[in-house]
Amino acid sequence: MAAPVDLKEGERLHHGRGLARRQFLKGAALGGVAAVAAPATLAQTEEAGVVAPAASGQPDSGTARQPDSSTAPARNTNEPRAATPHPRSEEATPRDESLTYSSCGGDYMVDVLRSLGIEYFAATPGNTFMGIHEAVVNYGMLTQPNLRFITTMHEEASVAMAHGYAKIAGKPMACMMHTAVGLQHGAMAIYNAYADRVPIFMMVGASIDATRRANAVDWLHAATDGPAMVRDFTKWDDTPGSLRHFGESAVRAYKFSMTPPYGPTLLAVDTLMQEDEIPGGARAAPPIPKLPRVAPPAGEEGAVKEAARLLVSAERPVIYADRAARTPEGLQLLVQLAEVLQAPVCDSNNRMNFPWRHPLNQSRRLRALLGEADVVLALEPGDPFSLFTATDRHGNTRSALAAGAHRITISSVELTPKGNYQDLQRFASEIDLAMAADAEATLPMLIEEVKRQMPAGRKAALDARGRALADAHRQEMEAARESAADGWDDSPISVPRMCMEVYEQIKGEDWSLVSGAAFQSHLPQALWTADKHYQYIGAQGAAGIGYMAPATLGAALANQKHGRLSVSIVGDGDLMFGPGILWSAAHERIPLLYVVHNNRAYHMEIMQMQVIANRRQRGIDRVHIGCRIEDPNINYAAMAKSMGVYGEGPIENPRDLGPALKRALAVVRKGEPALVDVVSQGR
């Protein structure tokens, strides 16, 4: 994970409008001079791409913004100020329309955000956060060229992009919205990120002082407590009352979002605090609080020892990994634990927890293994009830495990429970040992304890267990290949054929499948080879559709700087929730191959409608009504082309698919997005 940039007190930017640009040019031309002047600063800022940190600001008193310049501290007469504030009526304190500020609240906010290592700002523009927007483009981007403002066409797309980005980059992206209409648009995507335990740094523009709202729309877009509408599914929010308060709350928001369980945080930022001059001028800007190194919560020592004892003594242990590997290190740790125990690992496929072709990967045998298990270790299980329970079609439940089996969970989500939204799933009542801790942070201690407790005489038994599991893995792989051959030459194109044609084109490269694979029956996991954390990142979190197209673009953005080939298999229904993201992909020149799994339906709903209609014995010849996406068929390639994205399709003949993918990937390799529309079987 990239370390946040530490812009120390004397390194923050201070400028008049002209000064900032001059310093940028100077910094670009005379970078060597700057390096001599401040080597430590450059070492820190190189990672974030800061070009020219400039002169010092002084800590202020930390008092709230003072919009009335008549009461502001004395100005530095060297700073430009062209106009006198307009006279104000007694009934209102209107916007300060002075022509020139030496520095504004938005600039300070940009300094704070880049001190946290934030590089990208995604937003559909809106006037309640123009003060930050303008500061990003006219101050931040000119002084730190790797900062980017990503234009989206829906707030849901902004949040979803940040969602996908964080799962690859391991840190948050910033996104900005209106308080009312923007946050309302973004809400579902926020819920997805919350349920997927993903950090996002969100800000909404808040028009707090009612007497300074300019018109009816300002009133319509305001709320006295806007964050309340998403508070149930954000980790933390605040409404800062001053710039100093903003700085402290921004660092706190970042810290909370990056402390497991990760989650989205939200600041409601006063519109005028963004726009107005920093009280006292730039030299009086508040300090930027330091972001500490965040240590994730690990399991209690006694509980870890007990878990190790149970695992070591087990004859048939099973490790279940859900959102367990937060980082690449998490994947390596899980491999270590599995190998020292020679225990099977069943991956939920919500993250890349375990190499897909590792002999101990037994994900497709989860139910069979659970039925024989004597100890199950569940790492960050999102739904422990369903894991440990077998439920028939009538809702009758029984234990999925044999009598006497032990259940252990390690879950950071238990540290920050919330009510209302039911993402915690049903209570699992037969757990023997529940550690409220981060699984990845607990694994090193657990591995050491397992090694310490493992009797020397167990090696032969462990080796035999490992061989049996390796054999089972091979058999599963062969069965998956045989199954994939069914319908290989059919049209509509079979989903295994679609997946394998994609893999055939990318397998020799440094690829990253940035979309979820549940709608493809997790065939990539069954048929492809992958062992890198970034090669798969799971899906929505809360099963909210509309995630895939924008979130995978965010992930591709994070992959771009590493030169990875990003591929997204996106459903046709999902894509149409927000097709404007294609324009964002083209506009931002983000290399990503979209493969549209085009079954011309909200297919899951058709299957569910069939169940209902047949239960009522009314026939199912009409269940497609309301669920099919045809008459007319959508031409996704043409749609992509209309927004500047290379498009291929509709591809109906399986023989045409490989060449189409090849042509599209040639475009992606040049740094542009491309789309291939594959007319496919339902599943």
Added chain:
Amino acid sequence: MTVRAPLLTALSATLVLASAALPAVDKFGDVARGKQLYMATGCYQCHGTRGEGGGNAGPRLAPTPLPLEALKLQLRRPRGRMPVYTAMVMPDKDVADIYAYLSSVPKGRTAAEIPMLKPQSTRSGSK
């Protein structure tokens, strides 16, 4: 059972590659009618247009389907997430015709005959 003409038109157009060599009638029933019913009654949604299976949504039905009585039992008293098909919704005659269609589906290529599915082709060369 009522069959919606526009739907069938659209669906049958997607079966060009599949329908070339189907016999009209076999010992179980009317193959062509069975294919129509298979599409119209939604079997294909979970099991694929030729019964090849739909991954987690539904298992493979063809070629070489289960015995007719076993298929009928699964329709009338399904296990798993399969919708129930009572005789009111799908009479025995319709089941027989659908079975005739599934029985007529020719065997496709095996994994060993498809280069992309050979073991060495599923290995990654990623860095």
